[in-house]
Amino acid sequence: MRLEYELKLGFKDVMFRPKRSTLNSRSQVDLEREFIFKHTLKKWKGVPIIAANMDTVGTFKMAESLARDKIMTAIHKHYTTNEWEEFLADKPTEFYQYITLSTGTGEKDEEKLSKLLSQHPKLEFICIDVANGYSQHFVDFVRKIRAQYPDKIIIAGNVVTGEMVEELLLSGADIIKVGIGPGSVCTTRVKTGVGYPQLSAIIECADAAHGLGGHIISDGGCKIPGDVAKAFGGGADFVMLGGMLAGHDESGGDVVEENGKKFRLFYGMSSQTAMKKHAGGVADYRASEGKTVKVPYRGSVQETVKDILGGIRSTCTYVGASRLKELSKRTTFIRVQEQHNQVFGD
Numbered sequence: 001m002r003l004e005y006e007l008k009l010g011f012k013d014v015m016f017r018p019k020r021s022t023l024n025s026r027s028q029v030d031l032e033r034e035f036i037f038k039h040t041l042k043k044w045k046g047v048p049i050i051a052a053n054m055d056t057v058g059t060f061k062m063a064e065s066l067a068r069d070k071i072m073t074a075i076h077k078h079y080t081t082n083e084w085e086e087f088l089a090d091k092p093t094e095f096y097q098y099i100t101l102s103t104g105t106g107e108k109d110e111e112k113l114s115k116l117l118s119q120h121p122k123l124e125f126i127c128i129d130v131a132n133g134y135s136q137h138f139v140d141f142v143r144k145i146r147a148q149y150p151d152k153i154i155i156a157g158n159v160v161t162g163e164m165v166e167e168l169l170l171s172g173a174d175i176i177k178v179g180i181g182p183g184s185v186c187t188t189r190v191k192t193g194v195g196y197p198q199l200s201a202i203i204e205c206a207d208a209a210h211g212l213g214g215h216i217i218s219d220g221g222c223k224i225p226g227d228v229a230k231a232f233g234g235g236a237d238f239v240m241l242g243g244m245l246a247g248h249d250e251s252g253g254d255v256v257e258e259n260g261k262k263f264r265l266f267y268g269m270s271s272q273t274a275m276k277k278h279a280g281g282v283a284d285y286r287a288s289e290g291k292t293v294k295v296p297y298r299g300s301v302q303e304t305v306k307d308i309l310g311g312i313r314s315t316c317t318y319v320g321a322s323r324l325k326e327l328s329k330r331t332t333f334i335r336v337q338e339q340h341n342q343v344f345g346d
Contacts, residue, residue, distance in 0.1 A: 008196060008197040008200035008201075009197050009199045009200045009333075009335075010182070010197040010198050010199055010200075010221065011198060011199055011221055011222070011223075011226075011227040011230045011231070012339055013197070013199065013335060013336065014199060014230065014333040014334060014335060014336060015333070015334055015336050015339070016229070016230070016233060016315060016318060016319055016331060016332070016333065016334075017319075017332040017333070017334050018318045018319060019318075019319045019320050019330060019332070020320060021317055021318065021319070021320035022320065023316070023317045023320065023322060025317075026310065026313040026314055026316075026317055027313075028317075028322060029312075029313040029316040029317060029321070029322060029323070029324070030322065030323045030324065031047050031309060031312060031313065031324045032045055032046060032047055032070065032324070033045070033046070033047075033048045033237070033324055033325055035048075035215060035237065037153050037174040037175070037215070038169060038174045038212070038213045038214050038215075039146065039150075039153075039154070039172060039173075039174050040150075040151055040152070040153055040174065042124070042151075042153060044097060044153070045070070045097075046070035046071065046072065046097065046098060047069055047070050047071050047309070048072075048232075048237060048238040048239065048324070049066075049071045049072070049228070049238070049239050049240075049241060049308070050071070050072040050073065050074055050100075050217060050238050050239070050240045050241070051063070051066055051071070051072070051073040051074060051240075051241060051242075051245050052074060052219070052240050052241060052242035052245070053074035053075065053076045053077065053100075053102040053127055053129055054076060054242055054252075054267075054268070054269050055076040055078050055252045055253075055269070055277075055278075056242075056246055056251055056252040056253040056264070056265065056266045056267060057076075057241075057242050057245050057246055057251055057252065057266075058073055058074050058075050058076040058102070059073075059075075059076070059250060059251065059252045060075065060079070060083075060087045061249070061250040062245065062248075062250040062251065062301065063075060063098065063099050064250075065250045065300075065301050065302060066098065066301070066305065067095055067098040067099075068302075069305055069309070070098065071098065071305065072097075072098045072099065072100065072125075072238075073098065073099055073100075074099075074100045074102055074127050074129075074155075074240070075099055075100065075101060075102060076102055076252075076269075077101075077102040077103055077104060077109070077112075077129075078278055081112065081115055081116060081119065084116055084119070084120065085119065088120055093122060096122045096123055096124055097124065099123070099125070100124075100125030100126065100127045100155060101113065101116060101117075101123055101125065101126050101127065102127045102129050103126065103127070103128055103129070104128075104129065104130065105128065105130060105137065105138060105141040113126065113145075114148075117149065117152070123152075124152060124153055125152070125153045125154075125155060126145060126149065126152050126153070126154050126155065127155040127156075127177075128141065128142055128145060128154065128155065128156045128157075128173075129155075129157065129158075129177070130157075130158070131158065131180075131188065131270060131289070132158075132180075133156065133157050133158050133159040133164060133168065133177075134159065134164060138156075139167060139168065139171050142154065142156045142168055142171045142172050142173050143171045143172050145172065146171070146172025146173075147172070153174050153175070154172060154173045154174050154175070155173065155174070155175045155176075155177060155217065156168045156173035156175075156176055156177065157176055157177020157178065157179070157217070157219065158177045158178065158179050158180055158219055159176060159177075159178060159180070159205070160178055160179065160180045160195075160196035160201040160205065161196070161201075161204065161205070162204050162205055162207065162208030163208070165178070165205045165208040165209050165214070165216065166208050166209075166212060169209060169212045169213075169214040170212070173214070174214065174215065175214065175215045175216065175217055175237070175238070176205065176209055176214060176215070176216050176217070177216075177217045177219045177240065178198075178201050178202060178205045178216050178217060178218055178219060178236075179198060179201065179218065179219035179220035179221065179240075180194060180195050180196055180201075181194065181195030181196070181220075182195070182197075182198040182220035182221030183219075183220035183221070183242055183243070183268065184220075184223070184242065184243035184293075185242070185243065185266060185267055185268040185290050185291050185292070185293060186220065186268050186270070186289065186290055187268070187289050187290055187291055188270075188289045191289050192289070198218065198220060198221035198231075199230060199231075199234050199333075201218075202216070202218045202231055202234040202235055202236050203234045203235055206234065206235030206236060206237070206328075207235065209237075210235070215237040215238070216235075216236055216237055216238070217236065217237070217238040217239070217240050218231040218234075218236035218238070218239045218240065219240040220240070220242065222239065222241055222243075222244055223243070223244070224244075224311075225307060225308045225310070225311025225312065226311060226315070228241070228244075228308055228311070228312060229311060229312045229315035229316075229327070230333075232312065232324060232327050232328065233315070233319075233327050233328055233331035233333065234328065234331070234333075235328050241308075242266075243266065243295070244304065244308065245301060245304065246264065246266040246295045247263070247264045247266065247295030247296060247297055247298045248264075248297075248298050248299065248300060248301040248304065249299060249300050249301065250300070250301045251264055251266075251301070253265040253266050253267070253295075255297070256294060258294075261296065261297075262296070262297035263294035263295060263296055263297060264294070264295050264297060265292060265293075265294060265295075266292070266293050266294075266295045267290060267291065267292035267293070268289065268290020268291060268292075269290060270289040270290040273290075273292040312324070315327070316330075319331060
């Protein structure tokens with residue numbers, strides 16, 4: 001047994017220290033980034049926010065809406081090949097820059113991935129997604145997919161430590177998904193005691209990735225627009241959102257009504273709800289590591305996107321960053337015990 005004494009930080013533990021700025025307006029802030037990826041040397045340009053590959057968030061409707069703002073959607077892996085065919089039938093070439101396929105590491109996943117990529121060669125991104133990115137099987141699968149698809153941009157995760165980021169990058173991934181347990185409907189930390197505070201995970205994993213020419217996605221833990229800004233300030237190249245994009249017209253999840261109010265179901269992909277829907281139930285050898293909640297209906301996702309992007313622009317003006325690319329260079333975090341005044345609630 002070994003104990004590390006250094007305190008690790010989440011988003012609630014810090015705030016940005018404001019700095020003098022020459023910006024006159026939030027409208028002067030450029031939120032688009034341009035990246036060149038490690039293994040393919042392909043370029044991507046857009047707003048580096050990604051809708052999570054959950055079937056209550058990463059939907060085709062969400063992708064169509066977010067692509068207008070050059071925001072990506074990680075499409076969940078439970079759509080059929082026929083549904084994909086119908087969805088992509090009339091899409092322009094530039095649309096493919098803002099969607100990523102998602103896949104697990106099983107034989108059926110691999111077969112489906114192969115079929116989709118042969119049918120739709122314009123698809124650029126592959127998101128290899130497992131809850132525990134520390135298994136040798138996962139590393140071997142990343143290596144195998146890189147060998148099979150040398151021209152595709154590969155996202156792999158989830159991990160939370162620098163050495164695993166380095167291993168996955170050297171095994172063929174371009175972008176590493178960072179986060180174990182911070183999601184709003186994830187119960188991994190409760191069921192297993194395993195996890196890593198998200199801001200420290202971002203800082204450490206970004207350092208490891210950028211040293212090798214790779215990139216990271218902060219996946220999970222954002223409750224409010226300020227958390228998204230903190231993820232970018234900590235060094236994340238992309239930020240993936242689940243709960244913040246749930247409950248909208250474009251989200252998945254059944255609509256329920258209680259006392260005249262509308263809600264949409266939102267659940268973790270390791271929850272009993274998800275496993276019953278997609279795998280016939282929770283297997284005997286495992287526990288559910290997600291929960292199901294009712295999210296108040298929030299209308300079009302476009303209003304939420306405006307709120308998030310407006311918050312990030314405002315952060316940039318407070319620290320003097322004219323471009324999102326500059327935010328981490330302008331960031332000084334201060335440790336705090338209090339975030340905001342809750343006298344009238346959240």
